[in-house]
Amino acid sequence: MTVPHPRLSINQATIKYANLETALRVTADAGVQSIGLWREPVNEVGLDTATKMLTDSGLRFSTHCRGGFFTLPAGPERDAALEDNRRAIDETAALAAAGAEGSTAVLVLVAGGLPEGSRDLIGARERVRDAIGELVPYAQSAGVTLAIEPLHPMFGSDRCVVSTLGQALDIASDFAPEAVGAAVDTFHIWWDPQVLEQIARAGREGRIATYQVCDWATPLPADVLLSRHYMGDGVIDFASLTSAVVATGYDRDIEVELFNADIWNDDPAAVVARTVASFTATVSPHLP
Amino acid sequence: MTVPHPRLSINQATIKYANLETALRVTADAGVQSIGLWREPVNEVGLDTATKMLTDSGLRFSTHCRGGFFTLPAGPERDAALEDNRRAIDETAALAAAGAEGSTAVLVLVAGGLPEGSRDLIGARERVRDAIGELVPYAQSAGVTLAIEPLHPMFGSDRCVVSTLGQALDIASDFAPEAVGAAVDTFHIWWDPQVLEQIARAGREGRIATYQVCDWATPLPADVLLSRHYMGDGVIDFASLTSAVVATGYDRDIEVELFNADIWNDDPAAVVARTVASFTATVSPHLP
Numbered sequence: 001m002t003v004p005h006p007r008l009s010i011n012q013a014t015i016k017y018a019n020l021e022t023a024l025r026v027t028a029d030a031g032v033q034s035i036g037l038w039r040e041p042v043n044e045v046g047l048d049t050a051t052k053m054l055t056d057s058g059l060r061f062s063t064h065c066r067g068g069f070f071t072l073p074a075g076p077e078r079d080a081a082l083e084d085n086r087r088a089i090d091e092t093a094a095l096a097a098a099g100a101e102g103s104t105a106v107l108v109l110v111a112g113g114l115p116e117g118s119r120d121l122i123g124a125r126e127r128v129r130d131a132i133g134e135l136v137p138y139a140q141s142a143g144v145t146l147a148i149e150p151l152h153p154m155f156g157s158d159r160c161v162v163s164t165l166g167q168a169l170d171i172a173s174d175f176a177p178e179a180v181g182a183a184v185d186t187f188h189i190w191w192d193p194q195v196l197e198q199i200a201r202a203g204r205e206g207r208i209a210t211y212q213v214c215d216w217a218t219p220l221p222a223d224v225l226l227s228r229h230y231m232g233d234g235v236i237d238f239a240s241l242t243s244a245v246v247a248t249g250y251d252r253d254i255e256v257e258l259f260n261a262d263i264w265n266d267d268p269a270a271v272v273a274r275t276v277a278s279f280t281a282t283v284s285p286h287l288p
Numbered sequence: 289m290t291v292p293h294p295r296l297s298i299n300q301a302t303i304k305y306a307n308l309e310t311a312l313r314v315t316a317d318a319g320v321q322s323i324g325l326w327r328e329p330v331n332e333v334g335l336d337t338a339t340k341m342l343t344d345s346g347l348r349f350s351t352h353c354r355g356g357f358f359t360l361p362a363g364p365e366r367d368a369a370l371e372d373n374r375r376a377i378d379e380t381a382a383l384a385a386a387g388a389e390g391s392t393a394v395l396v397l398v399a400g401g402l403p404e405g406s407r408d409l410i411g412a413r414e415r416v417r418d419a420i421g422e423l424v425p426y427a428q429s430a431g432v433t434l435a436i437e438p439l440h441p442m443f444g445s446d447r448c449v450v451s452t453l454g455q456a457l458d459i460a461s462d463f464a465p466e467a468v469g470a471a472v473d474t475f476h477i478w479w480d481p482q483v484l485e486q487i488a489r490a491g492r493e494g495r496i497a498t499y500q501v502c503d504w505a506t507p508l509p510a511d512v513l514l515s516r517h518y519m520g521d522g523v524i525d526f527a528s529l530t531s532a533v534v535a536t537g538y539d540r541d542i543e544v545e546l547f548n549a550d551i552w553n554d555d556p557a558a559v560v561a562r563t564v565a566s567f568t569a570t571v572s573p574h575l576p
Contacts, residue, residue, distance in 0.1 A: 119525040125481070154442040156479035157523045158506040167481040191444035193413070193455040218446040222510045235445045237407040 004276045005284045009034035009062040011257035015268040020045055022268055024057040030272045034060035034253045047091055051098035061099030062253040063106045063210050064092040070131035071112035071124040071161055086138050093142040104252055105144045106209045108183050113158040124161045129171050136179045147209035148172055149183035154224055165189050165198040172207050181209030187216055187228050190236045196244050203248020211245050212255040213283055228259045231282040242286035292564045293572045297322035297350040299545035303556040308333055310556055312345040318560045322348035322541045335379055339386035349387030350541040351394040351498050352380040358419035359400035359412040374426050381430040392540055393432045394497045396471050401446040412449045417459050424467045435497035436460055437471035442512055453477050453486040460495050469497030475504055475516050478524045484532050491536020499533050500543040501571055516547045519570040530574035
């Protein structure tokens with residue numbers, strides 16, 4: 001069995017159908033040291049139980065997924081979304097405190113798409129900034145970093161109006177770096193002609209809240225959300241992207257997050273083993 | 289019947305299954321004044337016949353589609369692609385001369401994707417610039433403008449390594465504006481946080497070779513190439529994009545190019561009528 005790189009973290013979405021107990025067990029059993037969790041499986045057992053289970057696993061906690069959905073106009077739906085984000089911030093702080101030494105309190109944010117019937121992309125983006133501004137004091141008092149995740153532009157209308165790393169950094173620049181950073185996910189930004197300079201900028205500005213890796217391949221599946229692949233199975237150059245991240249001084253965990261129907265239907269332990277091998281072949285060689 | 293806007297041009301791909309004779313006839317019969325052609329239907333009848341048919345139609349000629357496929361490494365395949373682009377330049381010049389007054393000699397270029405097995409996106413982009421450099425003298429002597437078309441980033445690996453208008457303009461900047469410009473297509477660039485400033489820049493630099501409109505909607509179809517919609521059926525804000533193009537002084541034809549299986553299976557005359565109505569509702573109000 002390949003010994004996992006010490007900085008590899010399994011994002012729980014990679015083994016989506018595993019409950020929290022199974023996800024923690026297969027990750028730890030593989031010798032992986034860190035995990036990123038999702039809100040649904042945590043809330044399935046309750047936060048108190050989840051934090052105990054995480055502590056018992058001996059794993060670090062790398063990110064919590066996810067908050068966001070900030071594009072709604074003012075009203076009860078938006079208020080409810082913000083309140084839900086405050087709960088996500090609380091969960092993030094509790095889980096980071098329960099994880100092993102080196103855990104990080106990072107909440108990944110997906111901005112949300114255009115509201116039904118709207119074509120006002122600029123307005124939607126302004127509401128994202130406003131919502132983050134409302135959450136920042138709460139996040140700061142909880143010691144949580146909000147990680148704005150730019151999503152690939154193919155999700156620009158229905159999932160996330162933040163489409164590039166540069167745009168995420170522009171939004172983040174209104175706030176302190178320990179409060180608001182960006183999620184650097186190879187799948188979403190590999191194509192960007194500005195990607196290397198924006199990674200360098202993110203590092204300079206202290207904004208790399210998390211580095212996540214997976215691969216891009218075509219043809220895209222019918223549901224393009226599920227088009228994420230093991231590293232090495234697609235076209236992304238992990239050498240240049242990882243080296244750019246390393247050059248900024250980023251020294252924390254690196255998550256693998258795979259949305260892929262075939263991978264989800266596979267045995268979780270097999271998926272973790274394959275993820276370890278894929279990471280070892282494509283990312284580890286570029287880490288110090 | 290709605291009177292078509294005088295600057296509307298039907299790109300022949302919108303009525304893909306119509307041959308050249310039908311395409312010219314249904315376009316002229318609808319009162320549309322301009323058409324953009326594709327190489328295959330032109331070459332089906334031969335260039336001499338095609339130019340005569342175009343002249344007889346009384347239509348302007350707005351663009352020729354398409355050249356490109358510039359990402360191959362040095363070798364006979366790349367040489368053949370460049371030679372084929374020279375033929376496309378010749379066709380463009382002949383068709384522009386045969387079209388009614390106000391025709392434009394613009395050849396749309398799709399850069400090409402990553403070569404099979406390659407992950408070298410930066411190298412592929414350099415080869416695009418090199419190939420354009422090789423074609424520029426030929427294009428200039430023919431009086432043809434090469435229009436680099438940035439394609440949506442979801443095509444970044446398999447069709448076109450040029451993904452943003454800013455990137456297209458960066459490549460074009462090595463060459464004279466009358467030789468190399470950019471295709472500004474709403475479908476491909478609507479999501480870009482820099483879109484308005486890059487349209488303004490394209491205008492300032494004299495690089496808007498063609499303005500093309502169609503809409504974006506989700507969910508994407510299984511073949512994402514066919515996800516283009518009539519204006520108004522999706523989320524693109526044609527007011528802001530068209531106003532930005534108009535503000536640059538762009539005063540030439542505006543093409544509608546729809547790749548969509550349902551539209552292709554519809555009657556060509558009905559498609560043109562629907563295109564006219566869609567343009568009238570969404571684009572015309574923003575033209576001077």
